[in-house]
Amino acid sequence: MLQIRIHGRGGQGVVTAAEMLSIAAFEQGRHAQAFPSFGSERTGAPVVAFCRFDDKEIRLREPVLAPDVLIVQDPTLLHQVDVFQGLKPDGYVLINSSRSLDEIGLADISARFRRERLTHVPATEIARAHLGRPLPNAALLGGFAALSGLVSLQAVSHAIGVKFSGRIAASNIAAAAEAFEFVRQEMQESAHAQAD
Amino acid sequence: MLKQIEGSRAVAEAVALCRPEVICAYPISPQTHIVEGLGELVKAGTLTPCEFINVESEFAAMSVAIGASAAGGRTYTATASQGLLFMCEAVYNASGLGLPIVMTVANRAIGAPINIWNDHSDSMSQRDSGWLQLFAESNQEALDMHIQAFKLGEELSMPVMVCMDGFILTHAYERADMPTQAEVDAFLPPYEPRQVLDPAEPVSIGAMVGPEAFMEVRYLAHAKQTMALERIPQIADEFAQRFGRRSGGLLSSYRCEDAETIVVALGSVVGTLQDAVDEMRDGGRKVGVLGIRSFRPFPLAAVRAALQGAQRVVVLEKSFSVGLGGVLSTDVRLALSGLLLHGYTVVAGLGGRAITKASLIRTLSQAMADQLPPLTFMDLDWGIVNRQLEREKATRRSGPIAENLLRDVGVVASKVH
Numbered sequence: 001m002l003q004i005r006i007h008g009r010g011g012q013g014v015v016t017a018a019e020m021l022s023i024a025a026f027e028q029g030r031h032a033q034a035f036p037s038f039g040s041e042r043t044g045a046p047v048v049a050f051c052r053f054d055d056k057e058i059r060l061r062e063p064v065l066a067p068d069v070l071i072v073q074d075p076t077l078l079h080q081v082d083v084f085q086g087l088k089p090d091g092y093v094l095i096n097s098s099r100s101l102d103e104i105g106l107a108d109i110s111a112r113f114r115r116e117r118l119t120h121v122p123a124t125e126i127a128r129a130h131l132g133r134p135l136p137n138a139a140l141l142g143g144f145a146a147l148s149g150l151v152s153l154q155a156v157s158h159a160i161g162v163k164f165s166g167r168i169a170a171s172n173i174a175a176a177a178e179a180f181e182f183v184r185q186e187m188q189e190s191a192h193a194q195a196d
Numbered sequence: 197m198l199k200q201i202e203g204s205r206a207v208a209e210a211v212a213l214c215r216p217e218v219i220c221a222y223p224i225s226p227q228t229h230i231v232e233g234l235g236e237l238v239k240a241g242t243l244t245p246c247e248f249i250n251v252e253s254e255f256a257a258m259s260v261a262i263g264a265s266a267a268g269g270r271t272y273t274a275t276a277s278q279g280l281l282f283m284c285e286a287v288y289n290a291s292g293l294g295l296p297i298v299m300t301v302a303n304r305a306i307g308a309p310i311n312i313w314n315d316h317s318d319s320m321s322q323r324d325s326g327w328l329q330l331f332a333e334s335n336q337e338a339l340d341m342h343i344q345a346f347k348l349g350e351e352l353s354m355p356v357m358v359c360m361d362g363f364i365l366t367h368a369y370e371r372a373d374m375p376t377q378a379e380v381d382a383f384l385p386p387y388e389p390r391q392v393l394d395p396a397e398p399v400s401i402g403a404m405v406g407p408e409a410f411m412e413v414r415y416l417a418h419a420k421q422t423m424a425l426e427r428i429p430q431i432a433d434e435f436a437q438r439f440g441r442r443s444g445g446l447l448s449s450y451r452c453e454d455a456e457t458i459v460v461a462l463g464s465v466v467g468t469l470q471d472a473v474d475e476m477r478d479g480g481r482k483v484g485v486l487g488i489r490s491f492r493p494f495p496l497a498a499v500r501a502a503l504q505g506a507q508r509v510v511v512l513e514k515s516f517s518v519g520l521g522g523v524l525s526t527d528v529r530l531a532l533s534g535l536l537l538h539g540y541t542v543v544a545g546l547g548g549r550a551i552t553k554a555s556l557i558r559t560l561s562q563a564m565a566d567q568l569p570p571l572t573f574m575d576l577d578w579g580i581v582n583r584q585l586e587r588e589k590a591t592r593r594s595g596p597i598a599e600n601l602l603r604d605v606g607v608v609a610s611k612v613h
Contacts, residue, residue: 019202022369026200034369057371059334059467061364062552162200 002150003064004051007083008073011043013137016163017071018049020141023159024151025053033058046081053150067091071144073123073136075104090114092148094183096136098122115194119147119186121179130175131168142176146183153180197374203335203365206372207300208233210339212243213380214298214346216272217387218264220249222257224279225312226362227302231274254279258286258297265295266401268392270346273297276362277304280318284325291326291417293402294390296349296356298342299327303463303514304362305547309598313548314362315514316462319491320523326417328356328424329492333448333466335365336372337489340443343375344431346384351427352420353390359491361464363548375439383438421493428490446495449502451477452484457508457564460486460499460528465512465544465551472556483560488524499531508538510563512556512574514545521571538566544574580604 004021008014015036022034030053037048050064066086075097077083087093091113095101097120101110110118121143123136130139138160145153157173164172199206208230211219219238221231238248247264251257257273265271275283280301290297301319305311319329330345332338338360349356360366391401405413425446432445450470452458459469466487476483486502488495503509509532511525520526522541529539540563545551555575562568580601588594 019369023200026198026371031371032200032369035364035367060471060553061361061368061464061468063550065552 001058001060002053002068003066004053004069004071005064005067005083006049006051006071006073007077007081008047008049008137009043009077010045010047012047012073013135014047014073015049017073017137017141018051020138020156020159020163021051021144021151023162024141024145024155025051027155027158028151030054031056031058037063046077069144069148069150070094071140072096073140078104078106084109087113091117092144092150093118094140094144094147095120096123096140098125116187116190117147119143119183119190121183121186123175123179126175126178126182130171130178138172139175139179142179143183145176146180147187153177156180197376199372199374200369201335201372201374202229203338203360203368203370204229204302205233206335206339206374207342207360207366208237209374210342211272211298211300212237213375213377214272214343214384215243215270215381215386216246216298217269218247218249218261218271219273220251220257220260220264220271221273221275222251222254222279224254224276225302226304226314226366227274227276227279227300229366230300230302234272254283255286258283258290258299261297261299262286262290262293262295265290265297265389266293266391266393268387268389268394270350270387271295271297272299274300274302276302277306277312277318280322281306284322287322287325287327289402290355292413294353294417294420296346296353296387298345298349299355299357300342301357301359302362302366303359311547312362314364315546315548316359316523317515317546319357319359320515322357323492323523326354326421327492328352328354328421328490330356330358330444331462331487331489331491332358332360332365333464333487333489335360335368335370336441337443338365339372339374340435340439340441341489343380343384344428344435344444346387348424348427348431350387352424354417354420354424359463364464373439373441379438383435424490425493425495425498428493444489446488446490446498447502448485448487448489450485450487452486452502452506454482455484455506456482457510457560458484458486458503458506459510459512459560460488460503460524461512462488462491462524463514465514468551468553469512469556472553472560475553476557476560481561481564483564491524491527494527494531496527496531499528500535503528503532503537504535506537508540508563508566510540510542510560510568512542512544512559514543514551516543516546538563540568540570540572542568542572542574549575577605 022032025032
């Protein structure tokens with residue numbers, strides 16, 4: 001079973017991101033479960049949502065305590081919340097930031113976990129360019145598809161189309177595609193850097 | 197058709213397939229998405245003929261449901277928590293009058309302290325109201341149980357609550373197999389009321405009954421619930437034949453055959469318990485899970501039969517009778533009268549406290565070593581409890597308990613659960 005935890009702030013579409021991920025996994029024939037952390041959500045307050053993938057029915061209903069994947073929608077949370085709590089040693093980390101993990105003070109995280117599974121994507125900037133609003137959730141899912149290969153960009157685009165329609169769906173799909181491409185290139189460069 | 201869908205939406209679509217003619221509700225978390233979904237289906241003309249009535253309170257919701265049902269309409273509503281308490285008088289009237297209303301209870305704690313999260317205090321408070329109470333373990337089962345609930349309730353002319361864990365199920369996206377309209381129509385015949393307010397054939401409903409017949413009217417409600425003990429498994433069988441999957445019934449039994457220890461529970465925690473049992477079975481521990489799907493009527497004989505081969509029974513419940521202990525436990529113990537079994541009550545998950553597999557395994561292991569107290573509060577923070585007790589001993593004006601405890605905890609936003 002693969003367990004994903006998404007951290008963000010109220011109004012950033014954290015819960016919708018987890019729901020879309022579950023729809024993407026379902027589209028690829030897997031069992032998936034998404035649920036919010038059930039707070040009284042307020043705009044700007046820290047919010048957590050969870051998602052699980054498996055090849056059989058998911059019966060577990062506890063919050064995700066030891067995630068395989070961590071998606072951070074707002075890097076300012078890094079100073080407020082222990083987002084890395086319970087992260088598996090071989091886990092994936094995707095942070096919404098235009099700066100690298102080292103630049104945002106996460107060098108120790110880079111050292112503790114597998115370097116090739118940690119990256120960043122400027123999802124807010126990408127979202128602003130495509131949607132005109134700083135809603136980074138769909139872009140992050142595109143980035144996650146590139147980072148992990150655990151869902152395809154096609155399935156993510158399908159999921160966006162299930163949750164949204166018309167122009168909003170189209171611009172979110174475009175944002176996801178751009179983020180996918182950004183992360184793919186980042187990873188190639190990082191792989192080359194390591195090979196050198 | 198398989199869908200990846202929110203639990204509330206799945207229930208809304210399933211209820212719509214049952215062709216309710218009147219839906220009335222007042223919004224309260226975590227039930228709101230269900231009636232919002234139904235409102236959309238009515239407005240879009242997908243669910244027709246159906247009147248969706250916005251009311252000013254839960255008391256009005258149940259009162260409108262009573263009127264609609266008495267007028268011969270298939271009637272649905274949904275509520276949770278204080279909403280259920282607010283409609284309480286009318287809840288008793290609906291069952292006393294024998295009106296087959298179906299109501300979803302999206303289980304949520306009752307205040308004070310106010311708390312929007314899940315436990316079973318709300319529906320448990322209506323345990324003796326005369327309504328049938330079915331508990332869903334998953335979203336698939338929740339949607340299937342609603343379809344069965346209309347059939348069951350209308351056959352008996354008794355109202356049915358379908359209880360599903362608030363947030364944990366209502367707000368979870370997961371896979372659900374949604375039946376077609378034709379399949380549901382073949383399973384659920386049109387509503388044929390036993391009593392109806394009809395100007396062409398006038399009757400009055402709701403007579404005052406004195407000592408001469410009150411007990412008999414009450415007994416008949418019990419007789420009907422006793423009949424439901426037979427009908428619930430039959431309806432589940434018929435459902436399985438038509439829809440190709442098992443949902444509902446009186447109980448769910450998981451790895452209980454040779455189990456020395458059996459955990460009894462209600463609702464979605466049964467899934468987490470099944471995972472815990474698999475892990476413990478891998479370690480050679482003989483343990484199983486018994487899910488109670490029909491809490492009212494309570495299947496005394498079936499529970500006894502399922503548990504009598506075990507040495508030890510642990511009842512894990514998200515409800516609590518202050519001053520006594522377990523609520524479900526009391527019923528389970530009645531089912532086990534005369535059997536020499538070790539019995540434990542574990543109260544867990546109140547007000548949304550996460551029930552983790554790790555805590556379950558630790559607690560069950562203690563029970564299996566017979567080291568568990570008869571009544572345990574799983575993952576209780578004794579530190580803040582004892583601090584408050586000391587505060588009350590030291591100072592007369594010790595202040596409000598909830599605020600004191602929140603101050604002690606530090607109300608951290610950084611915790612995941």
